[in-house]
Amino acid sequence: MKIIESKNYLKMSHTACQILAEQIGQNPKIKLGLATGSTPIGLYNRLIHLNKKKEISFQKVTTFNLDEYVGLPATHPNSYHYFMRENFFQHIDINEANTHIPNGMAYDLEKECIRYQQVIETAGGMDIQVLGLGENGHIGFNEPGTSFSEETHIISLEKSTREANARFFDNIDQVPKKAITVGINTIMQSKQVILLISGETKAEAYNRLVNGGITETFPASILQKHKNCIVLVDQETTFQITN
Numbered sequence: 035m036k037i038i039e040s041k042n043y044l045k046m047s048h049t050a051c052q053i054l055a056e057q058i059g060q061n062p063k064i065k066l067g068l069a070t071g072s073t074p075i076g077l078y079n080r081l082i083h084l085n086k087k088k089e090i091s092f093q094k095v096t097t098f099n100l101d102e103y104v105g106l107p108a109t110h111p112n113s114y115h116y117f118m119r120e121n122f123f124q125h126i127d128i129n130e131a132n133t134h135i136p137n138g139m140a141y142d143l144e145k146e147c148i149r150y151q152q153v154i155e156t157a158g159g160m161d162i163q164v165l166g167l168g169e170n171g172h173i174g175f176n177e178p179g180t181s182f183s184e185e186t187h188i189i190s191l192e193k194s195t196r197e198a199n200a201r202f203f204d205n206i207d208q209v210p211k212k213a214i215t216v217g218i219n220t221i222m223q224s225k226q227v228i229l230l231i232s233g234e235t236k237a238e239a240y241n242r243l244v245n246g247g248i249t250e251t252f253p254a255s256i257l258q259k260h261k262n263c264i265v266l267v268d269q270e271t272t273f274q275i276t277n
């Protein structure tokens with residue numbers, strides 16, 4: 035893992051944007067794996083800015099989102115379909131048909147996982163996978179204990195994850211108990227991984243990522259084995275460890 039420490043969230047987002055923009059420039063048909071959560075919003079804002087200035091184009095780009103809650107329709111403000119449209123897709127020149135997100139409303143969820151996995155594989159996998167980090171070490175919605183060999187699958191969300199994400203809902207009871215997530219095996223096959231970590235609440239997880247062993251009880255630890263993984267972290271996170 036290559037670690038790049040930025041002074042603050044804005045600078046971290048800027049660095050992430052530079053990496054992505056350069057690669058989109060070199061490969062206009064790039065396949066991007068995208069994440070939700072608060073952390074990548076700054077990156078999306080920067081990319082929108084460059085797209086509006088016509089410095090980059092998403093016309094030929096294909097995207098695959100990592101995950102979606104089970105039981106939330108795309109119109110639900112807390113669904114990841116909604117999140118992606120509001121925070122990114124509707125502001126850029128991407129072809130909607132090239133954006134993929136698992137369908138958490140599918141009647142047969144197992145079949146949906148197989149379908150989604152096939153779409154990713156038919157496209158040849160991700161060129162770059164953008165990731166955030168859960169406080170418990172989850173990536174996508176791969177919770178602690180998930181096998182490293184998993185592909186797209188259904189996951190029961192941990193109480194701590196539901197509590198952390200409850201801030202977006204009226205109360206914790208409204209946070210879905212299950213989600214569909216791209217698995218760790220698929221994430222690891224991405225040619226490059228960019229992991230974004232910001233804020234003091236991630237300090238412990240960051241410490242474990244960098245200094246802990248590789249274990250399924252801390253899913254992000256597998257990234258230590260990825261050949262091209264860049265960790266972008268801000269000083270709000272690292273400050274907690276060095277001080």
Ligand SMILES: N[C@@H]1[C@@H](O)[C@H](O)[C@@H](COP(=O)(O)O)O[C@@H]1O
Pocket residue numbers: 069070071072073074100101165166167168169173174175195199
């Ligand atoms: N499924 C998402 C993850 O993909 C994300 O990385 C994580 C961290 O979110 P945040 O960036 O808001 O801390 O939250 C959710 O659980």
